Structure formats: C-alpha cells, structure tokens
Amino acid sequence: MQPQRPRPRARLGPPCLGCQHPSARKRNPMFTLSQGSFYFHFHNLLHANGRHTTFLCCRVEREHEGLMDRRVFKNQVGSDHAELCCLYWFRDQEFFPGEDYQLTWYMSWSPCPHCAEEVACFLAAHRNVSLTIFIARLYYYWVPEYQRGLRRLCQEGAQVEVMSFQEFADCYEEFVEEPFRPWKGLYSNYRMQESKLRKILGSTVSLLKEETFLFQFNNRHRVPRHCGPHRPRRKTYLCYLLARPGDTTAPTKGCLQNKKGHHAEILFIKRIRSMGLDPSQDYQITCYLTWSPCLDCAFKLAKLQKDFPRLTLRIFVSRLYFHWIRKFQKGLQQLWLSGALVAIMGLQEFTDCWNNFVNHQQSSFAPWDKLDAYSKNIRARLGRILRSWGCRPIPPSGEDSR
Structure with missing residues (x-):
C-alpha cells in the first residue's frame, strides 16, 4: 500500500456551530464522482498501490426532512485531508439547532490519527450530529497510532464499518448515478478488511449519546x-x-x-x-x-x-x-x-x-x-x-x- 504524502494540516479551531476556516471557501466539493475514479480509488484491494488520494462521499440527512445534501470531497494537495474539508463545508451550511443530523461517509481510505482526533472532537462538541463511516480500505492498520484513532472515533459515537457489496452499490448509485458492477474478489477482500477492523476495535463500541x-x-x-x-x-x-x-x-x-x-x-x-x-x-x-x-x-x-x-x-x-x-x-x-x-x-x-x-x-x-x-x-x-x-x-x- 502506498501511503499518502505527509502535508501541513489545519486545525478546525473552536468547535462551534457556524464557525469557518479561512480557506474553507476555496474547497469546492463535487456533486458526483466519475466512474473511473470510483473503480480505481474505491477498489478494496489489500495492497492498493498508487492510490495517494482519499475520496470521501458524504450524505447529510436531517431528522424531519430526510436527505439534505450530498457532496464528494478529496484531500487537498499541500492542505487538508478530505475529512476536514467535509467538516469545514458542513459548518458553512444552514443549521437548524433543534434538529438532529446524520452524516454518512463513504471513504476510500480510513482516517489518519490527526483527522480521527479532529472528527472525534467535532462529534463531542456537536451533540446533535451522528456519523457513520464506511471505509473501502484500512490506512496503516498495523500502526498503533492509527488503530487508536479508529478506536477514538468509536468512543465518541461514530460508527465505523468496512464497505461490503451493499455499501459499494449504494455509494456508486448515489454518487456516480449508474448501476454498480462488482469486481472480482470484492467479497473476499471485504472479509479480510472486516476481520482486521474487528481486531483493531476489539471490545470498543460506538457509544450512544x-x-x-x-x-x-x-x-x-x-x-x-x-x-x-x-x-x-x-x-x-x-x-x-x-x-x-x-x-x-x-x-x-x-x-x-x-x-x-x-x-x-x-x-x-x-x-x-x-x-x-x-x-x-x-x-x-x-x-x-x-x-x-x-x-x-x-x-x-x-x-x-x-x-x-x-x-x-x-x-x-x-x-x-x-x-x-x-x-x-x-x-x-x-x-x-x-x-x-x-x-x-x-x-x-x-x-x-x-x-x-x-x-x-x-x-x-x-x-x-x-x-x-x-x-x-x-x-x-x-x-x-x-x-x-x-x-x-x-x-x-x-x-x-x-
């Protein structure tokens, strides 16, 4: 697996509703993902060479209104990872303080420790936001620091899962808008990734608020x-x-x-x-x-x-x-x-x-x-x-x- 190159990371700052990061306006999320990008970057290979970019497909649902928005983010060269780009964008949206929000992320790579900590802090501060993360591949799953990041997310209530056939199909049909065609080895690779994630999380559970x-x-x-x-x-x-x-x-x-x-x-x-x-x-x-x-x-x-x-x-x-x-x-x-x-x-x-x-x-x-x-x-x-x-x-x- 080829790791993403290290790059400067901006912090989210005070976690309050409506706060913005100075460069948040420069991040222009996409509405859809190309067919080629999906099949290349979301392929759940155990050894994914040449995939330096993280794609994050986000669905936002509001308690009374259902689907509110959906966008596609990717890590910015020399700047923020896709997770932070998504959170900055989400903070720019119109909030309804009395409502609960459900964020669903489909990610090509699992979060790095820094992003995991930032997302966990965000969830701790925004009690009306729930997050489910489906990941195609585990990023540096053998490194203790990365394992602790995934457990930290679960401790703050995030639900972390490996993408199975159904999640790949849901993501593809929603963000590529075409019927999904599975690749060879999808299920066996899913079983391997799922087994590794279960060992990492162990008895860690996504706690309810x-x-x-x-x-x-x-x-x-x-x-x-x-x-x-x-x-x-x-x-x-x-x-x-x-x-x-x-x-x-x-x-x-x-x-x-x-x-x-x-x-x-x-x-x-x-x-x-x-x-x-x-x-x-x-x-x-x-x-x-x-x-x-x-x-x-x-x-x-x-x-x-x-x-x-x-x-x-x-x-x-x-x-x-x-x-x-x-x-x-x-x-x-x-x-x-x-x-x-x-x-x-x-x-x-x-x-x-x-x-x-x-x-x-x-x-x-x-x-x-x-x-x-x-x-x-x-x-x-x-x-x-x-x-x-x-x-x-x-x-x-x-x-x-x-």
Whole structure:
C-alpha cells in the first residue's frame, strides 16, 4: 500500500456551530464522482498501490426532512485531508439547532490519527450530529497510532464499518448515478478488511449519546414534550453483547442502527456471521432493541438461532413494532419458537444498556417517570400476542421460563 504524502494540516479551531476556516471557501466539493475514479480509488484491494488520494462521499440527512445534501470531497494537495474539508463545508451550511443530523461517509481510505482526533472532537462538541463511516480500505492498520484513532472515533459515537457489496452499490448509485458492477474478489477482500477492523476495535463500541438513548429507548407511548411534540422515533437501535459461558475475557459489544435499505437486525446478523463462530460451541448474545423486529427480520433472527443450536439468544425490546398487525405478531411467534428469548426491557435491562452502551460521563441511569408501569403494560401485551399464537407467556423481566 502506498501511503499518502505527509502535508501541513489545519486545525478546525473552536468547535462551534457556524464557525469557518479561512480557506474553507476555496474547497469546492463535487456533486458526483466519475466512474473511473470510483473503480480505481474505491477498489478494496489489500495492497492498493498508487492510490495517494482519499475520496470521501458524504450524505447529510436531517431528522424531519430526510436527505439534505450530498457532496464528494478529496484531500487537498499541500492542505487538508478530505475529512476536514467535509467538516469545514458542513459548518458553512444552514443549521437548524433543534434538529438532529446524520452524516454518512463513504471513504476510500480510513482516517489518519490527526483527522480521527479532529472528527472525534467535532462529534463531542456537536451533540446533535451522528456519523457513520464506511471505509473501502484500512490506512496503516498495523500502526498503533492509527488503530487508536479508529478506536477514538468509536468512543465518541461514530460508527465505523468496512464497505461490503451493499455499501459499494449504494455509494456508486448515489454518487456516480449508474448501476454498480462488482469486481472480482470484492467479497473476499471485504472479509479480510472486516476481520482486521474487528481486531483493531476489539471490545470498543460506538457509544450512544445520553440524549439519544433517553429519546430512542424511551418506552412511553407518546414522546415526551421536552423532546419535541412532533419528533417521531423512526430509528431502530440494536445494542448487543456476545460472550462465551465461562470465558473471563470482556464480551464483544456492538451498537447498530438502521441505515438506508438496511434494518439494524440485518446489520447485526451480518456482523455475527462474519465473526466465523463455531456452531458446536456455546455462545450467549444479549440484544437490546428500541423496536421489536419486523416480520422479515424476525424470520432471519430465527434462522440465525437455528443455525447455531448452542447459541443462547436473548432479545429485549423497549417497544412493540406494529403489534396489532398479525404478520408482525407472526414474526414474534416464529422468533420465540426458534428458541430465542423475546422479552420486554425493564429497569434492569435499561440500566444494563445504559452502563454498557451510553457515553454517560460516569453518571448513573435515572429512570423516567412511570418506566416500570410502561414496561409492565407492554410486557402484558406481548404475552397476549404470544398466547394468541399458542406460545407460552413472556416471564417478568430477569426471569427465564425455560
């Protein structure tokens, strides 16, 4: 792999909304990427010679409006890397302080340590901005400083993933605007890059912001007024713990959310299968979800349980998704019949999720008003659903009926 040449880097300065860098106006982002540039620079080769340029394709989404903008950046010769160019440009845009923003980056190279630190500081200062980074290739993945940079991003809430076929296709169709044609070795190279990234990140998990957890995992029927009376909870968050019984090492953690065309449960299944778990070994996975799975996700989770007969899969959900529709009820029934435990989050599960997956600055979980009452009502509803399909009722939180 040919490294990018070292060059002077400008700092982002005070991280406040609307601040600008003196040279930010000189960076003119593109709207699309040429076909040749994409196939050359985003090729996920393990040894990518001659690729000195980093391309970053950015999609900006706003909570109530969906897609807000999309641009393509590349590192500036003798100046800033693509990540900083994107952040300077983003700060120039019109902000709506009460809104949440989702940035999705498709990058040809993973960030260097300096850019990782700058992006992490930006996320720490702008609590209403969430970032997902899909990378085609890992940049200097064997150097400890670069590994620490990736872990630092995750610690500030960024979700860092390797681009699979679906991400390559999404990026190509959105920024090149043509049907994607995969190259030979795409999947095997993805598996290698994914394995290296998982080793780098280890037990590091993209932590949720406190306000995100308190809003998205809240089990009230109506959204609290202080969160915005017209702010729907459309996102699904899935936090998981993977451990082996009797193993004293720290469990593997992960936190996922639904993306364009991908439910969080499908991303979770894909990640678990990519780990190469031995079906003959014992594993325990505990999942915490904001919404119960849809029909398709429930069937695929059930298949995962059946493919790993010695897996103990526990799924705790905060709220039931379209629980009055029979096909969604059938999904819960099939998931239960597969051997997975499906239950409703109570105070203990909310506390465990808070302690493991929230950047809470050492503060303890403070339950909202009537949390136990809401959990009890939702648990009773789930019990009625399962009984109507001939399944045993769900036990109270923390108890296993099997």
